[in-house]
Amino acid sequence: MSSSLESQPSSTLLLREVLAYAGATGPDLLDEALEEALSEVSAARCRVYVLVDLARPVDDPPVAGALVEVGQPDRDARLRALVVALPHRGRGLGRRLLGDLLTEMRADGVQLVRYRVAAADPGTFSLLGSSGFVAADRTPIATCRYDGPAIEALAVAWLVREL
Known part of the structure; x- marks a missing residue:
C-alpha cells in the first residue's frame, strides 16, 4: 500500500519523539545533523522528532524530522x-512539522527556540x-535574497522565537 500523502487527511500525521543516539534506526534523514550534534553535546540534550503518516505501513520511513538540542536550563532550545x-x-509538511514541534516544545516548558539558518537556504x-x-537582534526578518560573493559575511543568521 503506497498511497500518496496528498490524498491523506492531515489528521493521519503524528509527531513522535524517538531516541537520539548514534546509529539510531528510523530518522535517517537526520543522520548527518544527529552525528554533528552528538559530537558537540550529550545525547541527553538531543531530542529527535519525526512526522509519520499513520495511514502508511508502519515500516515506512518518516515523512519529515527535526533535531532539537535542549539547553540548560530546559527553558531554551536550539x-x-x-x-x-x-x-x-512542497506539500506543506515543513510548516506542519514546525507547528507541531513548537507546540510540543511549549508544552515541555521551552520558552525560546533558536535556529541557525544560511542565507543560501531561502526556503x-x-x-x-x-x-x-526573528533575527537574533529581535528585528523582523526581511524577505530578500543575496546573490554574489560580496555578501558572504551575511551567509548565516541566528533566528529566534519566544514561545
Whole structure:
C-alpha cells in the first residue's frame, strides 16, 4: 500500500519523539545533523522528532524530522535540523512539522527556540520567518535574497522565537 500523502487527511500525521543516539534506526534523514550534534553535546540534550503518516505501513520511513538540542536550563532550545523527505516536499509538511514541534516544545516548558539558518537556504528562512522567528537582534526578518560573493559575511543568521 503506497498511497500518496496528498490524498491523506492531515489528521493521519503524528509527531513522535524517538531516541537520539548514534546509529539510531528510523530518522535517517537526520543522520548527518544527529552525528554533528552528538559530537558537540550529550545525547541527553538531543531530542529527535519525526512526522509519520499513520495511514502508511508502519515500516515506512518518516515523512519529515527535526533535531532539537535542549539547553540548560530546559527553558531554551536550539533547533538543529528541520528536514522533509525528498518525495514529500512542497506539500506543506515543513510548516506542519514546525507547528507541531513548537507546540510540543511549549508544552515541555521551552520558552525560546533558536535556529541557525544560511542565507543560501531561502526556503527554511522563509518558513521560519512566516512562523514568527526573528533575527537574533529581535528585528523582523526581511524577505530578500543575496546573490554574489560580496555578501558572504551575511551567509548565516541566528533566528529566534519566544514561545
